[in-house]
Amino acid sequence: MPGTSASAPKILRHVAAFLCAAIVGHFAVRLVFGGSQHLPTDILSRPWTSTKLGIHGFQLDAPWKLESVSMPFPAWLAGKLRDPDVHYGHIEDAGGVMASRYPFSRGVPVDLDGAANGMVEQMGKTPGTRRIESRQRETTLFGERAIEVTSRIEREKGAPLRAVGIVAFVGGDLVQVSVMTFEDEPRAEAVWRRVRDSIREG
Numbered sequence: 130m131p132g133t134s135a136s137a138p139k140i141l142r143h144v145a146a147f148l149c150a151a152i153v154g155h156f157a158v159r160l161v162f163g164g165s166q167h168l169p170t171d172i173l174s175r176p177w178t179s180t181k182l183g184i185h186g187f188q189l190d191a192p193w194k195l196e197s198v199s200m201p202f203p204a205w206l207a208g209k210l211r212d213p214d215v216h217y218g219h220i221e222d223a224g225g226v227m228a229s230r231y232p233f234s235r236g237v238p239v240d241l242d243g244a245a246n247g248m249v250e251q252m253g254k255t256p257g258t259r260r261i262e263s264r265q266r267e268t269t270l271f272g273e274r275a276i277e278v279t280s281r282i283e284r285e286k287g288a289p290l291r292a293v294g295i296v297a298f299v300g301g302d303l304v305q306v307s308v309m310t311f312e313d314e315p316r317a318e319a320v321w322r323r324v325r326d327s328i329r330e331g
Contacts, residue, residue: 165222166288166311168192173319181331182230183215187271187299189306190327191226192320193219198227209234211301224310224317226324231303244296244303245276259283270297270304271330281312288312293321295328304328 169175172192180195181188189195195217202214211234218227249263263280275297282290291314294307308324310317 166313168221168223168310168314168316168320172316173323177323177327179327180217180228182217182228183212183232185212185232186215186230186302186331187304188327188329188331189228189324191219191324193221193226195219195226195228200229206231211235224308224314224320226306226308228306229304233301233303235301241274241276241296241298244298245278248278248294248296248305249280257285259285268295270295270328271299273297273299277325291317293317293325295325 169192175192177190177192178194179188179190196219198216198218200214200216206214210232212232214229214231216227216229219225245265249261249265253261260283261280263278266277266279268275268277275295277293277295280292282292284290289312290309291312292307292309294305296303296305298304306324306328308317308321310320
């Protein structure tokens with residue numbers, strides 16, 4: 130289709146940035162004003178819950194049952210998805226998990242680097258953010274190239290936050306999974322690894 134190759138990379142970048150804005154903004158309000166700054170001590174030993182993202186989506190495990198989350202649909206995505214986008218998440222006072230899937234129509238080119246950079250750029254623009262430091266790591270998801278982004282977010286109010294997310298383009302789907310905690314959470318990395326390693330085809 131005319132114009133598809135030129136606009137699609139920007140679409141992926143904008144989608145990742147849009148998701149990050151929603152995730153960081155939603156999580157930050159709850160985390161900054163919540164009652165606890167640490168995850169439960171039994172979070173790694175208690176049973177976790179599996180959630181499937183859509184009928185043809187993927188699955189992942191989380192410390193809590195993930196609920197369907199309603200996200201505003203950007204006008205610039207109209208006509209570009211083959212199925213509805215799906216979002217699941219759960220937020221506690223001290224952390225949360227968010228997973229999203231955008232099933233793009235056939236023929237959309239991939240710009241995974243742009244999507245990962247869009248995540249970082251948007252986190253820095255989220256209201257209340259004072260400073261952000263991020264690093265990226267090349268990895269794989271479902272046998273496809275993926276990028277893992279780890280960020281330290283200094284807020285105008287409250288302790289710094291830690292956000293870790295993975296973004297991949299698999300079978301025409303933009304897949305994004307994120308975990309957010311306070312920076313000083315001692316179990317943050319172990320929780321992230323377990324969530325990330327549980328992502329599987331569903």
